[in-house]
Amino acid sequence: MTEPKPFVDIRNAQKSYGALEVLKDISLQVARGEIVAIIGPSGSGKSTLLRAINDLDPLTGGEVWLEDTQINKKLPHRQYEKHINQVRQNIGMVFQHFNLFPHLSVRENVTLAPKLVKRLSEDEAEELAREQLEKVGLIDRIDYYPSRLSGGQKQRVAIARALAMKPKVMLFDEATSALDPELVEEVNLVMKKLAEEHMTMIIVTHEMGFAETVCDRVIFMDKGVVVEEGPPSRIFRNPDNERTQNFLRKHLANANR
Amino acid sequence: MDFDLMLRVYPFFIEAAWITLQLSVLTTLLGLACGTLGAMARLSRLRIFRMIGAVYVSVFRGTPALIQLFILYFGGPQIGIQLDAFTAGVIGLGVNIGAYMTETMRGAIIAIDRGQTEAARTVGLSRFQTMRYVILPQAARLMIRPLGVNINALIKGTALVAAISVVELTYTAQRFIGSTYKPFEMFMISGALYMIIIYATGRGIAWLDRRARIV
Numbered sequence: 001m002t003e004p005k006p007f008v009d010i011r012n013a014q015k016s017y018g019a020l021e022v023l024k025d026i027s028l029q030v031a032r033g034e035i036v037a038i039i040g041p042s043g044s045g046k047s048t049l050l051r052a053i054n055d056l057d058p059l060t061g062g063e064v065w066l067e068d069t070q071i072n073k074k075l076p077h078r079q080y081e082k083h084i085n086q087v088r089q090n091i092g093m094v095f096q097h098f099n100l101f102p103h104l105s106v107r108e109n110v111t112l113a114p115k116l117v118k119r120l121s122e123d124e125a126e127e128l129a130r131e132q133l134e135k136v137g138l139i140d141r142i143d144y145y146p147s148r149l150s151g152g153q154k155q156r157v158a159i160a161r162a163l164a165m166k167p168k169v170m171l172f173d174e175a176t177s178a179l180d181p182e183l184v185e186e187v188n189l190v191m192k193k194l195a196e197e198h199m200t201m202i203i204v205t206h207e208m209g210f211a212e213t214v215c216d217r218v219i220f221m222d223k224g225v226v227v228e229e230g231p232p233s234r235i236f237r238n239p240d241n242e243r244t245q246n247f248l249r250k251h252l253a254n255a256n257r
Numbered sequence: 258m259d260f261d262l263m264l265r266v267y268p269f270f271i272e273a274a275w276i277t278l279q280l281s282v283l284t285t286l287l288g289l290a291c292g293t294l295g296a297m298a299r300l301s302r303l304r305i306f307r308m309i310g311a312v313y314v315s316v317f318r319g320t321p322a323l324i325q326l327f328i329l330y331f332g333g334p335q336i337g338i339q340l341d342a343f344t345a346g347v348i349g350l351g352v353n354i355g356a357y358m359t360e361t362m363r364g365a366i367i368a369i370d371r372g373q374t375e376a377a378r379t380v381g382l383s384r385f386q387t388m389r390y391v392i393l394p395q396a397a398r399l400m401i402r403p404l405g406v407n408i409n410a411l412i413k414g415t416a417l418v419a420a421i422s423v424v425e426l427t428y429t430a431q432r433f434i435g436s437t438y439k440p441f442e443m444f445m446i447s448g449a450l451y452m453i454i455i456y457a458t459g460r461g462i463a464w465l466d467r468r469a470r471i472v
Contacts, residue, residue, distance in 0.1 A: 054379055077302075081383060089381040099376035103394045112390060113380035158376075165380055 007032040007067060007200055008053065008169055014061035015048055015224075022048050023059070024224040030169075033198040037211035037232070040221035041247055046204045049221070050171050053202065054091045055084055066090060066169065089117060092162030096174040098154040100146040106133065106157050107142045110164045117165070132160035136190050152183030156190055169200040177206055188214075208251060212236050220244045263442050266433055273429035274450040280343070280415045280425060281454065284350045285408055291355025292404075296362035302384075310359065317356035323417050325349050330421040346418035354411045361407055365399040366392060398469045405462035412455050426450055 006029035015023040022045045030036050038046040051057040053064055055072050064071040071087050073080070101109050110132055111125035120128065133139045136156035146154055155175055162170060172191065176184045188210050194201060195214050205211055211218055211232055218235040220228045220243075228241045239245050298310030317325065326349040333340060340348065369392050377387040419428035430443040437443065 056375055056379065085381050085383055088379055091379070093376075093379040095372060095376065097372055099370070099372035101373065101376070101391055101395075103398075113377075113382060116386050116390065117381040161376075161380065 006030060006065075007034070008202065009065040010049070010053070010062070011065070012062040013049060013052060013059050013064070015045070015052065015057065015059050022224050023052070025062070026221075026224070026226055028219065028226065030200060030202060033200055034217065035195050035199075035201045035215045036203065036217045036219060037215040038202065038204045038219045038221060039206070039208065039211060039247075040227075043223075044221040045224040046219075046221045047173055050173050050202060050204050053169075053171055054088050054093060056093075085117070089113075089165050090168045092159075092165060092167035092170040094155065094158050094162055094170065094172045094175045096178050098146075098151070098158045098178075100154055100158055100161070102146050104145075105142070106138065106144050106146070106149070109146070109157060110161050113161070114164050128164050129160070132163045133157075135163065135193065136160045137186075150183060151179045152186045155179065155187045159187075159190055159194075163194075169202065170194065172201065172203040172205070174204055174206065176210075206251075208236060208248070220247065222247065258445075259439055259442055262437060262439060263446060266437075266443070267446060269433070270426065270429055270446045270450060273424060273426045273447075274454065276343075276423065277412075277415050277425040277451070278454060280346055280350070280418065280423070281408075281412045281458075283347045284354060284411055284415065287347060287351025288354035288358050288407070288411060289404075291352055292358025292362050295355060295359030296366065299359060299363045300366060314356045314359050317353050318360075322350065322353045322414055323420060325353055326417055326421055342418070342421045342423045345421060346415070346423050350411060350414055350418065354407055354414070357407050357410070358404060361403045362396070362400055365396040365403070368399055369395050398466075401462060401466045401469055405459065405466075408458060408462070409455060412458065413451065416451075 008028075008030040010026060010028040013023050013026040013028075014021070026045075026049060028036075028049070038050065040046050048057050052059045053071065055064070059072055066087065069087060071084075073083060075083055101112065104112065107126070107129050110129040111120075114120045114125045114128055115122070129142065130139060133142055136159055138153060138156055138160070141149060141153060141157070146157070149157065175191070176187050179187065184207070188207075191201070191203070191210075192214055203211070203215065215232055217229060218232045219226055220235060220239070220241070222243050228235065228239060228244045235244065236248065239248060295310050295313055298306040299314070301307055301310070326345065329338070329349045330340065330342065330345040333345070373391055373395070374387055377391040378384075382391070415425060416427040418425060419431065422428060424432075426447045430447040433443045434440045
C-alpha cells in the first residue's frame with residue numbers, strides 16, 4: 001500500500017514575533033478522516049499552529065496546504081482576500097470562547113455564512129440549519145439568542161455554525177477549556193459523533209482522556225517544536241521523551257487534585 | 258423678576274428655539290455623516306486614509322469651535338466661500354462635532370471582541386461582510402449612549418452661532434437685553450428652552466438605547 005497523500009500538509013512552519021520564535025520549523029501531515037490531537041503546555045505554540053492552518057495567524061515561513069491548494073499563498077491584497085475566503089469555507093473552526101454572534105439568533109448564527117457566502121436561499125439555509133442543529137442536539141433552541149444558552153450549548157451551536165459550511169476539516173482550539181466541568185461532556189459527545197462520521201479533525205486540547213479515546217494520533221508540542229508524536233496509547237502510556245513524560249505527569253497530578 | 262415682560266417676549270424665543278432645534282438636527286445629521294466617514298478612514302487598511310482621519314480629528318478637536326466658525330463665516334469670503342450665517346453654522350458645527358463622533362464610533366467598533374471578526378472570517382465572510390453583518394450591528398448598540406453625549410454637547414454648542422448672528426436662542430436673548438436691560442429674565446427664558454430641548458433629546462436617546470438592547 002502506498003502512503004496516501006496528506007490532506008492537510010504543514011511544511012516547515014515558522015512563526016516569530018520579533019525575536020520570539022513561536023513555531024520552529026514544524027512539519028505535520030494529516031490524512032483525510034484522521035483525527036489528530038495537539039497537546040502541550042501553554043505557550044508551546046499549539047494554538048498558533050492551529051490558527052496558521054486557516055491563516056488567522058499567518059506564518060512567517062513555511063507552507064500550509066489543504067489537498068491541492070496552498071492556503072497561505074502570498075498574493076496581492078484583493079486576490080488574497082478572494083482566495084482566503086474561498087479556502088476558509090473548507091476549514092471549520094471552533095474557538096475556546098465560542099465567539100457566537102450575540103446579536104443573532106441561533107438560526108441566524110448558523111445560516112449567516114451559507115446565505116452570504118454560498119448564496120443559499122432562505123429555505124435552503126433553514127433546512128441546512130435544522131440539519132446541523134439536529135446533529136448537535138439543539139434544534140429546540142433554534143429561536144434562542146446566545147445569551148440564553150449555557151456554555152456547552154453555545155459551543156454546540158458554534159460547531160453547528162462551522163459545519164453548516166460543509167467543511168472538509170474541522171479545527172478545534174481548546175473547545176472545552178472555557179466550560180464548566182459538567183458541560184464538557186455534551187461538547188465531547190458532539191465531537192465524537194463527528195469522529196464517527198470520519199470528519200478530519202485537528203484538536204488542540206488539554207483533555208488527555210478525550211484525546212486518548214477519540215484521536216488517531218497525538219502530537220506533543222513544547223517550545224515551538226513537535227517533541228513527540230504517535231498513537232495515543234503509546235504517547236499516554238509509554239512516552240519516549242522526557243519532556244512528554246514530565247508534561248503528562250504534571251498534567252495528571254493537576255487533574256487528580 | 259419681570260413676568261409681564263417675559264410673557265410679552267416669549268413668542269420670539271419660541272421662534273428662536275425652533276431655529277436652535279433646526280440647527281441641532283441638521284448639525285447632528287452632518288456630524289453623523291462626518292463621523293461615519295471619519296471612523297471608516299481611521300480604521301482603514303490604507304495608511305493614507307488613516308492619516309487623513311487622524312488629521313481631521315486632531316485639527317477639529319484641537320481648536321475652538323468658535324474659531325472654526327469664524328474662519329468659515331468671516332474668513333470664507335476671502336477665499337471665495339460665501340455662506341449665509343445659518344448654513345455656515347450648520348457646516349461649522351457639524352464638521353466640528355463629526356470629529357468627536359469619529360472617535361465615538363471608532364471606539365465602539367474597536368470595542369467589539371476580536372473573536373467576532375475571527376469567527377466571521379473563518380466561516381468565509383469577507384472583510385466588508387464581517388463589518389456589515391457582524392461588527393456594525395453590535396457596535397451600533399454601543400454607540401447610542403456616547404453619541405447621545407456628543408449630541409448633548411452639540412445642542413449647547415449651537416449657542417456659538419449667535420456670534421455669527423444666527424437668530425437662535427442665545428442671540429435672541431442678547432438682542433432683547435439690548436432693548437430691555439433685563440439680562441436675568443432673558444437668559445432664564447433661553448436657558449429654560451435649551452433645557453427642554455436637551456431633556457427631550459436625552460429621553461429619545463435613552464429610549465433608543467433601551468430598544469436596541471432588547472435582543
